[in-house]
Amino acid sequence: MHTAAVDAEHEYVYEDDFDGNSFDDTSAEKYTDMAAGKKRNSIMSQESEFEIDDQLYSDDDGTDAYNDYTLVEPLSTVSARELNQGTVPNLKYECLTAQSIFEKMVERVNHLKLIFNICTEDLLSLMQHFDWNEERLLESWTDKMDDLLVEIGLKNASETVSGTQIDASNGTETARTLNFRNNFSCMICCEEKTTNTFSLECGHEYCIDCYRHYVNDKLNSGNIISCIGCSLALKNDDIDKITGSPSSKKLMMSSIKSFVQKHNKNYRWCPFTDCNYIIHLKDTSSLDEYARLHYSPFVKCSDSHRFCFSCAFEIHAPADCNVTALWVNKSRKESANLNWVLSNTKECPKCSVNIEKDGGCNHMVCSGCKYEFCWICERDWTPHGKSFYQCTLYKSDDDKKNAKTSLEVAAKTLKKYTFYYKMFNAQEESAKLDWTLGQAVGAKVRLLQEKMGVSWIEGQFLAESVRTLYEGRTALKWSFAVAYYSDASHNLTKIFVDNQSLLSAAVEDLSELLEIKEPAKIMDRKTDFYNKAGYVENRTSALIECGRDLLCKGICKPV
Amino acid sequence: MSRAKRIMKEMQAVKDDPEAHITLEFVNESDIHHLKGTFQGPPETPYDRGQFVVDIEVPMEYPFKPPKMKFDTKVYHPNVSSVTGAICLDILKNAWSPVITLKSALISLQALLQSPEPNDPQDAEVAQHYLKDRESFNKTAALWTKLYASSGVAANGSVEESELYGIDADIVQEFESQGFAKDKIIEVLRRLGIKKLDPNDNNSVNRVLEELLK
Numbered sequence: 001m002h003t004a005a006v007d008a009e010h011e012y013v014y015e016d017d018f019d020g021n022s023f024d025d026t027s028a029e030k031y032t033d034m035a036a037g038k039k040r041n042s043i044m045s046q047e048s049e050f051e052i053d054d055q056l057y058s059d060d061d062g063t064d065a066y067n068d069y070t071l072v073e074p075l076s077t078v079s080a081r082e083l084n085q086g087t088v089p090n091l092k093y094e095c096l097t098a099q100s101i102f103e104k105m106v107e108r109v110n111h112l113k114l115i116f117n118i119c120t121e122d123l124l125s126l127m128q129h130f131d132w133n134e135e136r137l138l139e140s141w142t143d144k145m146d147d148l149l150v151e152i153g154l155k156n157a158s159e160t161v162s163g164t165q166i167d168a169s170n171g172t173e174t175a176r177t178l179n180f181r182n183n184f185s186c187m188i189c190c191e192e193k194t195t196n197t198f199s200l201e202c203g204h205e206y207c208i209d210c211y212r213h214y215v216n217d218k219l220n221s222g223n224i225i226s227c228i229g230c231s232l233a234l235k236n237d238d239i240d241k242i243t244g245s246p247s248s249k250k251l252m253m254s255s256i257k258s259f260v261q262k263h264n265k266n267y268r269w270c271p272f273t274d275c276n277y278i279i280h281l282k283d284t285s286s287l288d289e290y291a292r293l294h295y296s297p298f299v300k301c302s303d304s305h306r307f308c309f310s311c312a313f314e315i316h317a318p319a320d321c322n323v324t325a326l327w328v329n330k331s332r333k334e335s336a337n338l339n340w341v342l343s344n345t346k347e348c349p350k351c352s353v354n355i356e357k358d359g360g361c362n363h364m365v366c367s368g369c370k371y372e373f374c375w376i377c378e379r380d381w382t383p384h385g386k387s388f389y390q391c392t393l394y395k396s397d398d399d400k401k402n403a404k405t406s407l408e409v410a411a412k413t414l415k416k417y418t419f420y421y422k423m424f425n426a427q428e429e430s431a432k433l434d435w436t437l438g439q440a441v442g443a444k445v446r447l448l449q450e451k452m453g454v455s456w457i458e459g460q461f462l463a464e465s466v467r468t469l470y471e472g473r474t475a476l477k478w479s480f481a482v483a484y485y486s487d488a489s490h491n492l493t494k495i496f497v498d499n500q501s502l503l504s505a506a507v508e509d510l511s512e513l514l515e516i517k518e519p520a521k522i523m524d525r526k527t528d529f530y531n532k533a534g535y536v537e538n539r540t541s542a543l544i545e546c547g548r549d550l551l552c553k554g555i556c557k558p559v
Numbered sequence: 560m561s562r563a564k565r566i567m568k569e570m571q572a573v574k575d576d577p578e579a580h581i582t583l584e585f586v587n588e589s590d591i592h593h594l595k596g597t598f599q600g601p602p603e604t605p606y607d608r609g610q611f612v613v614d615i616e617v618p619m620e621y622p623f624k625p626p627k628m629k630f631d632t633k634v635y636h637p638n639v640s641s642v643t644g645a646i647c648l649d650i651l652k653n654a655w656s657p658v659i660t661l662k663s664a665l666i667s668l669q670a671l672l673q674s675p676e677p678n679d680p681q682d683a684e685v686a687q688h689y690l691k692d693r694e695s696f697n698k699t700a701a702l703w704t705k706l707y708a709s710s711g712v713a714a715n716g717s718v719e720e721s722e723l724y725g726i727d728a729d730i731v732q733e734f735e736s737q738g739f740a741k742d743k744i745i746e747v748l749r750r751l752g753i754k755k756l757d758p759n760d761n762n763s764v765n766r767v768l769e770e771l772l773k
């Protein structure tokens with residue numbers, strides 16, 4: 001515990017003006033994108049490479065596993081008890097795909113068929129028209145059945161007169177085929193050619209090339225596609241006939257997509273790029289309780305992408321959705337004014353050689369002069385010891401001499417937000433690099449498996465470590481958003497800062513371990529990995545729970 | 560290429576039907592993307608006797624994608640921008656179908672002049688005018704038709720700006736006598752959607768004054 005670190009917090013008094021010298025839009029954008037968990041995908045998607053077995057992890061939503069509120073600093077028993085009261089029910093959700101939702105819809109349609117007395121295809125169109133909302137369909141159906149069929153194009157307006165033949169596909173099937181025609185004159189392309197044509201029972205006949213072009217253009221709309229010449233609907237069979245491939249599938253999927261978008265209270269796309277999973281929250285009633293207790297409804301898709309169901313951001317604990325939204329909003333507005341560029345290269349403070357960060361570790365060693373310094377404050381690493389967070393210690397007495405360097409003067413003038421933003425971003429960058437690093441190590445372990453017969457299970461500690469490290473970094477990252485909105489003078493905030501410091505040290509430790517280059521050594525230090533990863537896990541839980549405590553007690557007041 | 564064939568056929572169809580009083584011509588013979596179409600204002604509307612010129616851009620994917628149309632002629636109409644000539648009409652957007660032709664689209668524009676859709680306006684100021692005071696709106700629309708859509712009769716210059724926007728000349732004069740500039744008065748009245756003003760309606764008078772003093 002570095003009490004000095006706590007004192008240092010007082011240095012970050014909020015000042016409102018800042019000198020926005022250089023404008024860095026790109027880094028600002030990068031940041032907000034990352035905060036949204038978008039660009040992260042390239043890193044996150046490596047998970048499968050590590051073949052992380054989910055069963056190895058407690059399958060929590062990140063909400064109820066943080067009761068392990070262990071803190072080196074004694075915490076008052078009162079707050080500890082209160083925290084234990086704040087447990088929320090587990091979220092009941094399932095991970096679906098557009099395909100599996102569609103299959104459920106088809107199942108429903110097969111049930112409903114008995115009530116409606118029309119063929120599956122027509123009923124499918126009806127459901128599609130009503131955005132797969134049974135109740136709405138039933139309401140409209142009883143009111144004005146015939147009008148509805150005409151409106152949707154399942155029936156010709158002239159047919160309504162008879163009103164008896166509900167099943168439009170009966171007896172008219174023959175009209176819905178491709179016809180081979182000699183010297184057909186198509187009024188769409190104005191070509192005269194020997195070609196296949198298509199027409200519905202309305203008789204509007206066009207060449208197959210035109211029809212195909214027309215249909216292909218509309219497959220992504222999710223809406224019912226009608227005859228080119230009138231409002232009579234094309235059914236899935238017709239669409240497949242016209243395009244010569246199972247294209248109606250694509251149309252059904254786009255229709256399901258709009259269903260998901262329209263039911264965003266219960267359904268949420270996994271926000272990770274190129275992930276097609278959909279989380280279906282069966283019961284949204286507990287969401288209010290989550291919000292009240294400053295928990296976030298974290299969910300996980302079948303690809304192990306974890307995100308917040310409420311705001312569709314990455315896991316943002318200890319920040320709640322509100323802090324997250326405000327922080328991201330603020331960074332969108334203000335990061336454009338930040339007067340420094342975030343990058344992965346820095347000049348060595350001693351010899352000015354350019355150094356590239358090759359892992360998430362903030363403990364830098366210059367390749368030129370071997371100077372060891374901290375990535376964040378660019379100061380000598382020695383006083384940092386095990387806690388990088390000490391790098392916020394500009395004013396502690398024994399550092400007064402160092403405080404004269406221009407870098408530190410600059411750092412001191414960093415305004416409150418800028419400071420927290422920088423901290424936030426450093427963790428963001430580190431997390432990304434950790435994953436890259438982890439991937440490289442993972443490849444080496446796979447080599448070990450092949451050449452030295454290390455079993456797959458045996459190699460898993462590495463994947464676990466990388467994941468733990470990533471989660472620790474993410475929690476640390478978002479903790480700066482919480483710290484930004486917290487009353488710095490409050491004792492619990494100081495404890496929070498201590499927790500940040502501890503997690504940060506733990507994370508740096510583990511990160512350093514992951515930088516080991518030789519695979520054989522990695523295997524040797526397996527126990528080390530287990531211990532350090534376990535420690536990071538504990539520290540992560542503690543920090544998250546402490547942050548939630550700040551929110552519950554109103555010490556963190558996001559405005 | 561089918562698009563060229565189709566456009567040529569459409570132009571022929573227009574020529575074959577002189578009764579429709581529609582014309583369709585290339586701006587430049589070497590460029591089949593760009594045409595100008597004309598149609599006549601529907602009778603018994605303020606657009607009667609007008610000849611309306613429409614700029615037509617035919618996209619590569621025509622007829623699967625709609626042509627881009629906008630009025631070259633200034634039109635005073637709720638669904639047409641009085642500044643840019645942009646048109647708000649569903650068949651030129653989502654309701655487009657490949658069976659619609661340039662000619663039928665122009666006929667739809669004609670129909671649009673006949674029956675405006677003030678609830679889906681392109682020009683909010685004009686739409687307000689239309690909804691609030693149809694008689695005054697009709698006068699302004701007819702004036703625009705006379706000024707901009709009539710061949711030969713060049714009445715330009717002799718028209719007061721207030722009249723151009725259907726604003727009662729008396730109230731402009733009233734505010735002018737209080738020392739405000741005419742341009743400014745007209746700008747404020749247009750912005751507030753005020754065409755007429757009862758001198759006893761203190762609320763409205765004050766609102767105008769407030770804006771004028773800003």
Ligand SMILES: [Zn+2]
Nearest residue numbers: 186189207210
């Ligand atoms: Zn054709």
Ligand SMILES: [Zn+2]
Nearest residue numbers: 202204227230
């Ligand atoms: Zn038809």
Ligand SMILES: [Zn+2]
Nearest residue numbers: 270275301305
């Ligand atoms: Zn996913």
Ligand SMILES: [Zn+2]
Nearest residue numbers: 296308311321
């Ligand atoms: Zn959230």
Ligand SMILES: [Zn+2]
Nearest residue numbers: 348351366369
């Ligand atoms: Zn150096």
Ligand SMILES: [Zn+2]
Nearest residue numbers: 374376377391
């Ligand atoms: Zn430091």
